[in-house]
Amino acid sequence: QKEVEQNSGPLSVPEGAIASLNCTYSDRGSQSFFWYRQYSGKSPELIMFIYSNGDKEDGRFTAQLNKASQYVSLLIRDSQPSDSATYLCAVFANRDDKIIFGKGTRLHILP
Amino acid sequence: EPEVTQTPSHQVTQMGQEVILRCVPISNHLYFYWYRQILGQKVEFLVSFYNNEISEKSEIFDDQFSVERPDGSNFTLKIRSTKLEDSAMYFCASSEGNRLSEQYFGPGTRLTVT
Numbered sequence: 001q002k003e004v005e006q007n008s009g010p011l012s013v014p015e016g017a018i019a020s021l022n023c024t025y026s027d028r029g030s031q032s033f034f035w036y037r038q039y040s041g042k043s044p045e046l047i048m049f050i051y052s053n054g055d056k057e058d059g060r061f062t063a064q065l066n067k068a069s070q071y072v073s074l075l076i077r078d079s080q081p082s083d084s085a086t087y088l089c090a091v092f093a094n095r096d097d098k099i100i101f102g103k104g105t106r107l108h109i110l111p
Numbered sequence: 112e113p114e115v116t117q118t119p120s121h122q123v124t125q126m127g128q129e130v131i132l133r134c135v136p137i138s139n140h141l142y143f144y145w146y147r148q149i150l151g152q153k154v155e156f157l158v159s160f161y162n163n164e165i166s167e168k169s170e171i172f173d174d175q176f177s178v179e180r181p182d183g184s185n186f187t188l189k190i191r192s193t194k195l196e197d198s199a200m201y202f203c204a205s206s207e208g209n210r211l212s213e214q215y216f217g218p219g220t221r222l223t224v225t
Contacts, residue, residue, distance in 0.1 A: 043200075043218050045216070088154065098159055101155070
């Protein structure tokens with residue numbers, strides 16, 4: 001059974017600080033990785049997409065991928081109250097044409 | 112900015128009835144997906160669709176479910192005989208390619224089966 005694991009939280013971070021969200025996956029052959037943000041009652045919104053080892057930066061967001069450790073993370077710099085949401089890690093399964101989601105980490109930015 | 116759209120936003124139906132959920136993927140995208148999310152639970156893959164055929168489906172996607180691309184723009188999910196446990200948010204998503212492409216979600220349809 002291919003799994004994507006995330007700490008459910010809530011993760012509380014002061015406004016302006018760096019929020020660090022982590023995700024591990026079981027399928028070593030997984031090829032691409034997604035971070036989605038989901039506000040309550042809304043659909044997942046794509047924040048970052050990464051498929052090469054290392055860091056990828058987009059504005060305040062940095063995704064980090066380590067395929068050897070089967071680990072992907074998301075850093076949010078200068079956290080804002082509007083960043084408070086559930087962050088979903090998702091992995092494109094190897095040899096299957098589908099994305100597997102983690103249960104998500106609830107992030108709460110403290111004003 | 113192009114986006115995935117879905118209709119209706121909310122559908123209420125009685126158990127045993129058929130429902131059709133509609134999606135318009137982003138226009139230059141070739142891969143289409145349906146996911147569902149039961150309240151409080153994680154997003155679950157249902158089916159992927161490419162080149163007018165199903166490329167992958169989950170164990171949830173049984174004979175009660177079907178998908179269709181009836182024309183060049185719409186992508187539909189049909190549930191033939193709804194059950195109470197089909198109540199969930201249903202999300203359509205699309206991408207240009209598959210494994211190495213960003214996948215964008217629509218706003219979802221909330222299905223309530225009574």
